[in-house]
Amino acid sequence: xxGVTALDLRLPHADLAGSWRAARPRPAGTHLxxxxxSRQSNRVLEAVAHHARHEAELGGYVAEATAGDLLxxxxxxxxxxxxxxxxxxVFVESAQAAxxxxxxxxxxxxxxxxxxxxxxxxxxxxxxxxxxxxxxPLAVDGDGRxxxxxxxxxxxxxxxxxxxxxxxxxxxxxxxxxxEVAALCRAHGVPLVLDAAQSLGHVDVDLGADVVYSTSRKxxxxxxxxxxxxVRPAVAAQLVPALxxxxxxxxxxxxxxxxxxxxxxxxxxxxxxxxxxxGPQRVRERLAALGRAGRQVLDGAGGWRVVEPVDxxxxxxxxxxxxxxxxxxxxxxxxxxxxxVTTAAGPERAPGEMTGxxxxxxxxxxxxxxxxxxxAAAL
Numbered sequence: 079x080x081g082v083t084a085l086d087l088r089l090p091h092a093d094l095a096g097s098w099r100a101a102r103p104r105p106a107g108t109h110l111x112x113x114x115x116s117r118q119s120n121r122v123l124e125a126v127a128h129h130a131r132h133e134a135e136l137g138g139y140v141a142e143a144t145a146g147d148l149l150x151x152x153x154x155x156x157x158x159x160x161x162x163x164x165x166x167x168v169f170v171e172s173a174q175a176a177x178x179x180x181x182x183x184x185x186x187x188x189x190x191x192x193x194x195x196x197x198x199x200x201x202x203x204x205x206x207x208x209x210x211x212x213x214x215p216l217a218v219d220g221d222g223r224x225x226x227x228x229x230x231x232x233x234x235x236x237x238x239x240x241x242x243x244x245x246x247x248x249x250x251x252x253x254x255x256x257x258e259v260a261a262l263c264r265a266h267g268v269p270l271v272l273d274a275a276q277s278l279g280h281v282d283v284d285l286g287a288d289v290v291y292s293t294s295r296k297x298x299x300x301x302x303x304x305x306x307x308x309v310r311p312a313v314a315a316q317l318v319p320a321l322x323x324x325x326x327x328x329x330x331x332x333x334x335x336x337x338x339x340x341x342x343x344x345x346x347x348x349x350x351x352x353x354x355x356x357g358p359q360r361v362r363e364r365l366a367a368l369g370r371a372g373r374q375v376l377d378g379a380g381g382w383r384v385v386e387p388v389d390x391x392x393x394x395x396x397x398x399x400x401x402x403x404x405x406x407x408x409x410x411x412x413x414x415x416x417x418x419v420t421t422a423a424g425p426e427r428a429p430g431e432m433t434g435x436x437x438x439x440x441x442x443x444x445x446x447x448x449x450x451x452x453x454a455a456a457l
Contacts, residue, residue, distance in 0.1 A: 089371065089447065091364045094356055099444040101352070107417025108449050113248065113276060113394050113440035114421050116299035119352060122345045126301055129341035142340045149340075152347030155354065160274070160308045161284040167308050168334035169343045173275040174201055176291035176307035179333045180271070181209040183317040190239040193232070195254070197222050197431030199244055202273060206242065214238060215430070221252050221387065222431055224259055233266040240269040245283070246276040249423045249432055251369060251386045251394030251440075253281055260286035269313055279353055281362055281392060288313045294342070297365075299442070300349035301342040307333060356443070364443045365393035372439055372450045379454035385436060393445070396423070396436040397457075405435040408457070416456045418449075 089095070101119040109117055132141040154164035170176045189212050194203065196215045206213055217228035224243070232238075241263050245256045256272060263270040264286060272287035279297030283290060290308040294300030309317070309330055319332035353361065370388060372395040377384040381400030386392070399405050409422035420439055425432035439453065 089364065089367045091360045091443070094360055094364055095444045095446070098356070098442065102444075107413075107419060108452065109419050110439045110441045110445065110449065110453065111419040111421055112299075112442040113296060113438060115295045115302065116297060116442055118299055118301060118345065118349065121352070122300060122348050125348050126341045126345040129344050133341070138340070145340060145344055148347055149343060152343070152350060155347070155350050156306055157308060159278065159283060159350070159358070160290040161286065162290075162308045162310060165328035166310060166314065166330060167306060168330055169338065169346075170305045170307055170333070170335055171303055171338070172305040173273065173291055173293040174205065174305075175335075176305050177202060177205055177273070179307060180289060180291070180309070180317075181205065181211075183319045183333060184313075185316070185318055186211065186239050192240055192242050193229075193238040194242040195222065195224065195244060195247075195431075197247055197250070197428040198242070199248055199273065200427055200429060202242070202244065203430075211239075216241075216243075222247070222250060223252060224254055226255060226258050226262065229259065230262050233262055233268055237266055237268045240271055240288075242271045242273070243287075244273040244276075246274075246281060246392060246394070247428060248276055249427045249436060249438070250396055251390055251392040253277070253390065253392055256283075256287065257285040263288075276394070279358075279361070280365060282358075294346040294349065297442070298346065298349050298353055300346035301339075303339050304342040304346045306346075361443055362391070366391040368441050368443070368445045368450075369393040369395055371447050372441070375447065375450045375454050376439065376457070380457035382437065382457050393440055393442070395439045397439065398434065398436055405437050408437060412453070412456055416452070418453055418456060420453075 102117050153167040157163050157167045191214055192206055192211045193214045193216050217225040243254055243259055245254050260270050269288040271289040274283045274290050274292040277283055278292040288310045292306055294304035295302045314330050323329050323332035369392050373384045373388045382397040385396040405422045409420055412418040412420055420437055423438050424435045
């Protein structure tokens, strides 16, 4: 990782960048891929390893029981991040596992209609269709943002069974107006299901959605193989799990997988604690500033063009390639020749919106302008 340049003084909360960097193993290169998988802290790595050893010493289920209070505290803190209670939160294995668990338990009726963005994440759309749902596209503007006036008209005239909104897509760093969508859905009695896989730990998620699901490994910087599902009581009361939860647990816990990577869940709880200690608002401000700096530095570099508006309040920048340039090959070259980690996102990720592949750049709070300039030079 390079040092801090004078340009970094324009980025807020330099202390946050320093503490984040100091809390983690030294990277082998330049990590600009937090939208895929962030770097875990030493403390999180040690907690996961400690619990794994505890399982070997005590037995897996005895070790899990000793961690019960910590896991329950984690449910409470995660609930706070999304505006819900501990009883509304369950641990699963991934964001996709969360959506699968929700759909399997929710009797929505044959060919129920669900409204979602034209640029919906393809695996989400596939799971909704596999559940027998009929997808209806939300109207959007030129940046792919939901058209609130059109949504209000649609909800009033012919409301769907629920609205599914991916707050921040994996192929474009544009934030959806989720708070406004939630208010409109609430006014018309339509549940809002929010995919927060790219937004939890990145932008504000406490916005009034009825269901929020997410993953550990992205902006919260927890372990892989862990996810979370948060459901308000009004929707939870509609769910019919295959097996009920034990009588001494909240009903939603029926959706929490019992055979699980408990060490990973403990790591997620510690990562959420570190996020809170850093200050979620400070994190959001630093990430938004990094995104703005990245778009300014990268737009036009080697003929690559930035997709997002320059002031979009996210750290994710996506770049369209010049004619004839292979995005997958460029991503590989950046890694092998320059040690820069990015993502090549193909149009299969969001076929309803993408017209070609993009290169995704997503630094976390320890990112620097110098690193972004090095990427621009490599491009």
